[in-house]
Amino acid sequence: MDLLQQFASDNYSGICPEAWSAMEAANNGSASSYGDDPWTKRAADAFRNLFETDCEVFFVFNGTAANSLALASLCQSYHGVICSSGAHVETDECGAPEFFSNGSKLFVAESQDGKLSPAAIQEIATKRQDIHYPKPLVATITQATETGLVYTPEELSAVAEKCEAHNLRLHMDGARFANACVRLGCSPAEISWKSGIDVLCFGGTKNGMAVGEAILFFDRKLAEDFDYRCKQAGQLASKMRFLAAPWIGLIESGTWLRNAVHGNACARYFADQITTIPGIQIASAVESNAVFVTASDRSLDLLRQHGWKFYTFIGGAARFMFSWDSKRERIDELCRDLRSCVMETCSL
Numbered sequence: 612m613d614l615l616q617q618f619a620s621d622n623y624s625g626i627c628p629e630a631w632s633a634m635e636a637a638n639n640g641s642a643s644s645y646g647d648d649p650w651t652k653r654a655a656d657a658f659r660n661l662f663e664t665d666c667e668v669f670f671v672f673n674g675t676a677a678n679s680l681a682l683a684s685l686c687q688s689y690h691g692v693i694c695s696s697g698a699h700v701e702t703d704e705c706g707a708p709e710f711f712s713n714g715s716k717l718f719v720a721e722s723q724d725g726k727l728s729p730a731a732i733q734e735i736a737t738k739r740q741d742i743h744y745p746k747p748l749v750a751t752i753t754q755a756t757e758t759g760l761v762y763t764p765e766e767l768s769a770v771a772e773k774c775e776a777h778n779l780r781l782h783m784d785g786a787r788f789a790n791a792c793v794r795l796g797c798s799p800a801e802i803s804w805k806s807g808i809d810v811l812c813f814g815g816t817k818n819g820m821a822v823g824e825a826i827l828f829f830d831r832k833l834a835e836d837f838d839y840r841c842k843q844a845g846q847l848a849s850k851m852r853f854l855a856a857p858w859i860g861l862i863e864s865g866t867w868l869r870n871a872v873h874g875n876a877c878a879r880y881f882a883d884q885i886t887t888i889p890g891i892q893i894a895s896a897v898e899s900n901a902v903f904v905t906a907s908d909r910s911l912d913l914l915r916q917h918g919w920k921f922y923t924f925i926g927g928a929a930r931f932m933f934s935w936d937s938k939r940e941r942i943d944e945l946c947r948d949l950r951s952c953v954m955e956t957c958s959l
């Protein structure tokens with residue numbers, strides 16, 4: 612069955628050929644389990660090369676686990692994690708960060724654009740110092756953000772400086788880290804450990820894998836016993852080579868970056884095509900692979916009736932996400948239908 616392509620999420624995409632063939636290449640005979648295999652070692656080394664540093668690398672199944680376990684490893688249960696009100700850890704992980712940390716509190720900073728500002732970090736970090744309130748110990752930011760924006764290296768440094776001033780560790784949710792690298796033209800090192808990030812969750816699923824996220828600890832001390840934490844949480848793959856091998860396919864060939872180049876370019880293309888439609892607005896700057904469109908409820912209802920899928924609960928607008936396999940002709944169809952739905956509802 613060949614389903615029509617949709618742009619509701621970048622996780623609607625399939626597995627890219629490079630990830631697929633790397634998985635196939637690993638399907639050769641038997642290998643030691645639980646990560647004690649040559650593919651896992653090679654994938655971890657690929658990350659160390661890519662990030663130009665001797666970090667600790669772990670592979671888990673999904674982003675919720677990656678974020679939650681990483682945050683839990685930075686906190687005791689009486690600590691707090693500062694995040695933006697738009698953060699995936701706050702809005703889309705069903706309380707997993709609190710659950711896996713045994714109750715660390717998320718301190719949510721209201722944010723218009725979805726970014727966590729240095730001022731907000733300062734305000735929360737200094738709000739209370741008494742024994743009756745959880746102690747802030749971590750800040751988490753998302754790169755690219757849930758609303759498709761990127762933190763520039765300068766913004767990252769300003770966040771990291773604030774964290775340092777208040778003795779906070781800094782975690783980055785990089786579900787779309789590749790898209791941010793493309794947008795900024797920066798190396799992975801520049802916008803992670805060189806910008807003060809202690810732990811990065813690097814997204815594989817939305818980039819083109821079937822499943823999998825990598826957790827990179829730039830401060831190796833913070834990774835102590837993290838393997839036990841993964842195992843206890845049900846995130847230690849027994850046939851680890853199949854979780855690790857696709858990373859080899861993505862990273863050694865540079866595919867991780869090319870996939871993000873394509874996703875970002877498709878978002879740009881879509882945004883450019885729809886700017887001439889009267890009565891709609893692009894709600895958030897297009898800086899990665901997302902386009903948020905504000906249009907009347909009636910026109911969006913009509914667009915759904917035309918068979919298009921999209922979410923409106925994120926960022927307060929209709930969200931369209933593009934991935935490695937987004938097709939130009941299908942984007943053109945979406946533009947055409949969006950235009951006709953808006954025109955039809957305008958003239959009613």
Ligand SMILES: *Cc1c(COP(=O)(O)O)cnc(C)c1O
Pocket residue numbers: 672673674675676699700753756757784786787816817
């Ligand atoms: C998709 C996504 C994740 C990962 O979500 P899972 O569904 O748990 O894999 C994490 N953070 C952000 C910002 C995301 O968009």
